[in-house]
Amino acid sequence: MLTFEALSKTFSEFIGTYSFPSEPKQLYDPVRYIMSLGGKRIRPLLALAAYNIYHDNVEKANHAAMTVEVFHNFSLLHDDIMDNAFKRRGKDAVHIKYDENSAILSGDVMMIWSYKLLEDYTANIVDIYKVFTKTSIEVCEGQRMDMDFETREEVSILEYIEMITLKTSVLLGAALKMGALVADASKQDQSHLYEFGKNVGIAFQIQDDVLDTYGDEATFGKRIGGDILQKKKTFLYLKSLELLSESQVERLKSLFALDYTIVNEATHIEEVRNLYNKAFVNVHADETKLVYQQLAFSHLDAISVNKEKTEILRSFAEKLLNRKV
Numbered sequence: 365m366l367t368f369e370a371l372s373k374t375f376s377e378f379i380g381t382y383s384f385p386s387e388p389k390q391l392y393d394p395v396r397y398i399m400s401l402g403g404k405r406i407r408p409l410l411a412l413a414a415y416n417i418y419h420d421n422v423e424k425a426n427h428a429a430m431t432v433e434v435f436h437n438f439s440l441l442h443d444d445i446m447d448n449a450f451k452r453r454g455k456d457a458v459h460i461k462y463d464e465n466s467a468i469l470s471g472d473v474m475m476i477w478s479y480k481l482l483e484d485y486t487a488n489i490v491d492i493y494k495v496f497t498k499t500s501i502e503v504c505e506g507q508r509m510d511m512d513f514e515t516r517e518e519v520s521i522l523e524y525i526e527m528i529t530l531k532t533s534v535l536l537g538a539a540l541k542m543g544a545l546v547a548d549a550s551k552q553d554q555s556h557l558y559e560f561g562k563n564v565g566i567a568f569q570i571q572d573d574v575l576d577t578y579g580d581e582a583t584f585g586k587r588i589g590g591d592i593l594q595k596k597k598t599f600l601y602l603k604s605l606e607l608l609s610e611s612q613v614e615r616l617k618s619l620f621a622l623d624y625t626i627v628n629e630a631t632h633i634e635e636v637r638n639l640y641n642k643a644f645v646n647v648h649a650d651e652t653k654l655v656y657q658q659l660a661f662s663h664l665d666a667i668s669v670n671k672e673k674t675e676i677l678r679s680f681a682e683k684l685l686n687r688k689v
Contacts, residue, residue, distance in 0.1 A: 365673055366422060368680055371412045375405065378426045379433070384477070394458045394470035395477075398437050401453040406684070407432040407539040413680070414543030414557050417673045425546045431481040431496065432539045438474035439503055441467055446511065447594065475500070488545045495545065499538035506531025513597045521602050525566060533565025556663040563660035564681045567653045571685055573598040574649050577637055589633035595620050599652065600645045607643040615639065657685055 366374070379399070384392045408429035415425035443449070444457040445467055451457060459467035482492055509527040513519050537558040544554045576591045577600055591598050601620070605613055616639050619632065640646070660681060664674050 365676055366412075366416055368409055368413070368676060371409050371416065371422065372405065374422055375408050375412060375426065375429055378423070379430065382430065390462075390466060391470055391473060394441075394462050394466055395474055397461060398441055398452070398458050398470075398474075399434070401455055403453055405433060407436050407535055409680075410536060410539040410561060410677075411543035411546075413677055414540040414549075415547045416543075416676075417667070417669055418544070418547035418549055425543050427481045427484050428492070428542045428546050429539070431478045432535060432542065434474050434481065435478040435496075435500065435503075436535060438471045438478065439507070441471040441474065443507065446507070485546060487548060492542055492545050495538050495541050499534050502530045502534045506534075514595060516597075519597045519602060521599065521606075524597065524599060524602055528569040529562065529566055532569045533562045536565040536568075537561035550668065553667050553669070556666045559663040560660045560677065560681075563656045563663070564684065567656040567660065567685050570599050570649055570653045570656070571687070573600055574646055574653075575687075577640065578646060589629070589637070592620075592633050592636045593629060599649055600640050603645045603648050604640055604643040607645065607648070608639060612639055612642060653685065657681070 384395050386392065411429040411432055412422050412425050415428075416422050440452060441458050444452055445459050445464060449457050450460055455461075457467075458470065462470075479493075479496070482489065482496070485492060506527050506529070509523075510531055513524075513527065537560070540557040540561040541554050544557050549557075573591065576598070577589060579588055591600075601616070604616060608616065616636065619636055619639075622632070661678060664678060664681075665671070667674055
């Protein structure tokens with residue numbers, strides 16, 4: 365079994381030599397730009413790791429790994445437009461560096477290109493396409509739910525979990541399942557790997573909610589309190605509504621209803637965080653994250669291979685879910 369460092373090196377070498385068309389330059393330059401910004405590359409590494417459980421020649425899974433990476437970056441490119449985000453991975457977002465129309469069209473071609481990357485596969489290709497198509501639709505559904513939540517007054521925690529499952533988690537599960545499909549793993553193993561990734565993804569997003577409010581800005585890589593300023597109905601917000609007193613709930617709701625152009629942002633974030641603290645909501649978030657983490661590991665333990673081969677996925681998930689960035 366290769367380490368994640370070795371898998372990362374393999375994928376970095378592949379992505380470094382992979383080339384998109386040179387023309388039309390205005391279409392593909394934004395693609396090359398967003399792909400050059402790097403990132404954690406969690407999803408392609410999961411695809412390679414799933415394949416590596418069964419076979420050593422991980423290069424065969426590079427195109428599947430690249431598929432999920434291109435699709436993920438396409439979704440980020442469009443998300444930044446919808447969120448009016450100015451930065452991505454510390455650099456100008458694509459719609460800022462170029463323009464909004466260029467970002468939309470380059471994102472469109474990235475989505476289509478992600479399917480093109482699968483053309484080299486013949487074995488299990490129908491199943492691979494089915495997994496990827498289903499996941500692509502679900503990611504869009506999750507994004508729409510996230511947008512709808514911004515204007516809905518009432519959102520349940522169960523609805524929130526469904527939204528983050530679709531928007532974030534299913535792509536992690538799909539990356540693993542696609543790697544397993546390329547490796548011709550059993551259907552049972554494919555299913556367990558998918559569920560492992562999906563549940564790690566849910567735990568990952570809850571951890572991300574916590575870091576956005578309680579993280580260290582210098583290490584987290586983006587402004588702390590961004591979710592609060594964007595009026596995001598995160599796990600922290602929704603759980604606080606369940607736990608706070610009636611007067612505290614009204615105050616929290618009123619803070620999220622304010623026009624932020626007339627408030628001091630730092631003071632505003634601090635008051636919301638103080639209400640979260642009174643609900644001990646970070647403790648509840650940690651407990652919920654642990655539930656999904658344990659569920660993920662139960663599926664990992666059910667895979668029909670030597671447990672030493674899945675240890676890399678376990679250690680990676682533990683590192684991911686204990687991160688500070």
